[in-house]
Amino acid sequence: MDGNLLRDEIVAAIRAEIDSLQNPEVCLATVLVGSDKPSQIYVRNKHRKAQEAGMVSRHVELGEDATQDEVEEAVGDLAADPSVHGILVQLPVPVGIDAEAVLDLIPPEKDVDGLTERSMGRLVRGRLGHVPCTPLGVMELLERYGIETSGKRAVVIGRSTLVGLPQVLLLGRKGCDATVTLAHSRTADLAGLCREADIIIAAAGMARLVTADFVSPGAAVVDVGISRTEAGIVGDVDFDSVQDIAGAITPMPGGTGPMTIGCLLKNTLAAARMMGSIAP
Template structure:
């Protein structure tokens, strides 16, 4: 069984990105900039933002973090987004989700310029993904596929099952897997799937993003399958994925740990997206 080390892989990738940032900075006579906006005091969001800030600084990016009070109004948040859109030193804008309940997340995401939308959530970027056109891609699906590529695991021609259909992970991941560049045969499962176990047992590559701790057991997995566990669940015994790692580890050929799997790859992918956004904005 291969343990797909996202933490180590992301660290290696960041070293290469730091060199690329140096070269790009010389070309454009400034440091590529990433702005992260955090509203409120959600503990998980604060941890994620600190990790993103640390990774951006280590890669040599100009990291700008805007921490707003939970009482921030829709108008105030949109005004900040407009300011960042107009700032030529900002190449990428990331709005940390979830937002407090009184704010309209979709309206805020759509307000970010598509060319600065490093999370890839703007309808234009999602539409470009669906059409197979170049654009900024959601970081978690991209990071998952980059981790597979790092280990030489190729889903081309294989059966890939995605459990979860969120706009953040499941839907874009399914489109990426089905794209001609990867050529997997894709099935998307969700809460309405009648026999989830039967679908999962067909998977050569099983991607889990359903948000249920240790839900997937070994009797739901094909012998020798590759499991990419994207779920991060907080339980009384600590963080765990959607897959019961201890139960399945002797049956799979490769699996991501939680934590230390897809989380670090998502952050690394954010840096890739910021660099790509900078290149496109400067026509490089």
């Protein structure tokens, strides 16, 4: 399941839609605090793809020594600006900054990363809002590559509010109709549980946790976890041992990571609609 390919299809579709609307200014704004190198790369990639999609992008960068008040002021200004449709605060923020207090300043219609408690509440309640980008990207991959979910058994490994919990909600909601089990590092006989699954979503952040012993023949395996090792970036799935058993599998990198950016842009376009800046 090629995330790069699908992301580029999404970007092209957004560009075509914006062009058809006579190029309204759909604006994604990012806030980066500190000098974390991976975060700088992630933000650059998001802006590059936003521009390819025909969007306007704004960036606010604050130093490692930025205060809580300065960060909150930057986010508050973007929240109050009607020309900004989506706001993304790149995480992690430096030690000493209360990330939750910063995220709370983002209005739900501009929370295109789907990280705030109000966005999560809307997802739980089935109300209009933004779904976190990585779980949404997983759903897009499953749909694009024809992975059936209705009546299927899915195991989500990992219980973070960023991926695991919203992923369970998305897989189990009406229209998707999977029977979902939430697992984690303390789940008894995790490998045995996963062998019963038609779909495995690995999002525990534990390098090469999912081996061939976890996977039944033909199962779909989606790798969300990222670990940095001496050998480079690896996922939660031992790709080499699993790929010959799985019916479908995402690579790492090149699977869910690109889809996170694609879904961020989809959410930004949806945000512009929610705000009435473009036609519904």
